[in-house]
Amino acid sequence: MDQETVRTICYLARLEIDQDKSEKIQQDLETIIELIGSLQTIDTSNIEPLYSPLEMTALTHEDLENSDNKKDKFLENAALSNKDYFLVPRVVE
Amino acid sequence: MSVQFKSITELRAMLDNKLISAPELTQESFQLAKKYKELNCFVTMNEELGTKNANTVDLNDKNASTLAGIPLAQKDLFCTEGLRTTCSSKILANFIPPYTATAVKKLEDAGSITIGKTNMDEFAMGSSNETSYFGNVHNPWKKGYVPGGSSGGSAAAVSAGIVPAATGTDTGGSIRQPAAHCGITGLKPTYGRISRWGMIAFASSLDQAGPLARTAEDCAILLNAMSGHDSKDTTSLSSNVPDFLEDINQPLDGLKIGIIKEFDLSDLDSEVQARFEDSKKIYENLGAHFVEVSLPNISASVPTYYSIAPAECSSNLSRFDGVRFGYRAEDIDDLNDLYIKSRSEGFGDEVKRRILIGTYALSTGYYDAYYKKAQQVRRLIKNDFDNIFQSVDILMTPTSPNTAFKFDSKGMQNPVELYLEDLFTISSNLAGLPAISIPHGQVNSLPVGLQLIGNFLREDQLLNASHIFQQNSDFHLAQPSLEGF
Numbered sequence: 001m002d003q004e005t006v007r008t009i010c011y012l013a014r015l016e017i018d019q020d021k022s023e024k025i026q027q028d029l030e031t032i033i034e035l036i037g038s039l040q041t042i043d044t045s046n047i048e049p050l051y052s053p054l055e056m057t058a059l060t061h062e063d064l065e066n067s068d069n070k071k072d073k074f075l076e077n078a079a080l081s082n083k084d085y086f087l088v089p090r091v092v093e
Numbered sequence: 094m095s096v097q098f099k100s101i102t103e104l105r106a107m108l109d110n111k112l113i114s115a116p117e118l119t120q121e122s123f124q125l126a127k128k129y130k131e132l133n134c135f136v137t138m139n140e141e142l143g144t145k146n147a148n149t150v151d152l153n154d155k156n157a158s159t160l161a162g163i164p165l166a167q168k169d170l171f172c173t174e175g176l177r178t179t180c181s182s183k184i185l186a187n188f189i190p191p192y193t194a195t196a197v198k199k200l201e202d203a204g205s206i207t208i209g210k211t212n213m214d215e216f217a218m219g220s221s222n223e224t225s226y227f228g229n230v231h232n233p234w235k236k237g238y239v240p241g242g243s244s245g246g247s248a249a250a251v252s253a254g255i256v257p258a259a260t261g262t263d264t265g266g267s268i269r270q271p272a273a274h275c276g277i278t279g280l281k282p283t284y285g286r287i288s289r290w291g292m293i294a295f296a297s298s299l300d301q302a303g304p305l306a307r308t309a310e311d312c313a314i315l316l317n318a319m320s321g322h323d324s325k326d327t328t329s330l331s332s333n334v335p336d337f338l339e340d341i342n343q344p345l346d347g348l349k350i351g352i353i354k355e356f357d358l359s360d361l362d363s364e365v366q367a368r369f370e371d372s373k374k375i376y377e378n379l380g381a382h383f384v385e386v387s388l389p390n391i392s393a394s395v396p397t398y399y400s401i402a403p404a405e406c407s408s409n410l411s412r413f414d415g416v417r418f419g420y421r422a423e424d425i426d427d428l429n430d431l432y433i434k435s436r437s438e439g440f441g442d443e444v445k446r447r448i449l450i451g452t453y454a455l456s457t458g459y460y461d462a463y464y465k466k467a468q469q470v471r472r473l474i475k476n477d478f479d480n481i482f483q484s485v486d487i488l489m490t491p492t493s494p495n496t497a498f499k500f501d502s503k504g505m506q507n508p509v510e511l512y513l514e515d516l517f518t519i520s521s522n523l524a525g526l527p528a529i530s531i532p533h534g535q536v537n538s539l540p541v542g543l544q545l546i547g548n549f550l551r552e553d554q555l556l557n558a559s560h561i562f563q564q565n566s567d568f569h570l571a572q573p574s575l576e577g578f
Binding site: 005006009010012013014015016017019020025028029031032033035036037038039040042044047048049050051053054058061062070073074076077078079080088089091 | 396411
């Protein structure tokens with residue numbers, strides 16, 4: 001893993017790493033990737049991935065309207081909002 | 094009469110016999126929390142509402158539950174309406190949830206009193222509680238030593254006798270390992286047994302809430318209250334919930350316990366090995382017998398976990414963008430800059446490391462090699478457990494390879510060193526199985542935990558085997574001296 005790859009991943013994750021920590025992060029990532037790379041030696045041909053321990057039992061429910069909408073309370077938690085919307089920097093000129 | 098170090102069962106008897114009232118008991122808990130403030134096990138106290146609830150709980154109601162009037166602490170990743178919930182992160186340092194997590198609501202509906210929110214590793218990412226934005230938690234058994242993690246504050250609060258029990262969550266060992274390091278009992282239930290609604294997600298296919306308490310019997314009491322299907326969490330199970338106290342006293346004659354051959358215990362400290370052998374003898378004397386079993390893929394659990402958990406974490410934590418809740422950076426140029434600065438200033442190093450690993454494992458060109466591969470190995474691990482549980486009832490391992498260690502002594506140079514702490518606990522999360530840690534002695538004056546892993550939905554067997562062990566030993570009664578606090 002080179003510094004360029006680290007920069008790309010950081011951008012994809014919308015994270016910035018301090019300059020003085022970037023070498024350590026690169027080393028840590030390499031060590032962890034090496035750890036998970038050890039799985040390559042295991043034969044998994046014809047094995048379906050197991051994405052959840054409950055693959056057979058996950059339930060669905062009807063998508064019904066309810067009265068749980070607490071708009072005012074949700075907006076209270078935003079650092080910037082008006083009475084109806086979350087506010088962000090202008091994205092359309 | 095002191096309430097410190099009392100179990101729920103003992104406190105229930107004190108309340109029922111009018112030796113103490115619910116408001117007095119809650120105030121005692123608040124006083125103990127203040128007295129041992131230096132442990133740093135609480136991030137936020139719930140004095141106003143906790144006092145009010147203790148004053149209004151009706152213990153004379155004939156339907157009052159075992160938990161009525163019992164003070165509890167909640168890990169600070171369960172959302173609590175009107176009470177700050179931080180996940181021990183700067184990014185949520187001022188977050189006041191608009192709703193309460195189902196697991197906590199069920200405990201409160203049963204009459205228990207939430208006295209505060211406990212410190213933890215940031216977003217539950219850690220095995221030592223050293224990644225918290227609010228500082229380290231001390232192990233009540235030894236100042237300057239870690240309590241384990243990620244539910245370190247909950248484990249320390251129970252161990253110090255401030256509360257008889259607390260909630261935790263377990264993604265790779267986060268209930269069991271701190272329970273072991275602090276000398277208490279901690280249960281990770283089957284995946285789906287307890288609703289995850291209102292729990293701040295780390296790795297959704299691995300996270301599970303559960304109790305930390307002084308005894309297995311108290312864990313059963315909490316599990317009774319917390320379990321059950323919740324329409325708000327489609328992964329919560331619809332299976333009937335048994336009364337976990339009903340069969341807790343069954344004799345253990347004929348219980349078949351498997352010892353996993355792939356875990357080479359000869360690498361462990363000889364005293365940790367000795368405690369394990371002692372506990373085997375206790376179970377043998379109780380009528381259980383041991384068989385060696387093989388789970389050929391279990392050694393791949395740590396790398397499998399450290400591919401899947403960061404991948405799910407990178408996806409879950411993308412919601413923290415500075416817009417709708419949480420920390421928002423100032424002096425920003427545009428929307429992208431708002432995301433990047435809010436996240437970079439709000440998350441700590443370990444959280445960033447895991448998000449980056451997950452982002453890498455899920456990115457184009459690497460998805461099949463890392464993420465999909467790990468999910469395939471995960472199925473092999475689960476298949477191994479399915480096979481083994483046809484011939485044994487439960488499996489037994491140490492909970493952790495070590496006792497609690499000094500602050501700043503592990504994982505500083507190489508994060509993988511700390512990841513290996515989870516060697517014995519991780520596989521049950523990958524397979525969704527229940528597992529419990531019970532204290533079984535000490536090494537160098539620090540507690541050691543014994544782990545029992547059960548088959549899917551068989552918490553009853555784990556609680557039974559743990560309770561009978563505790564009825565025939567006194568390890569769970571040992572108390573820390575709390576010297577220096």
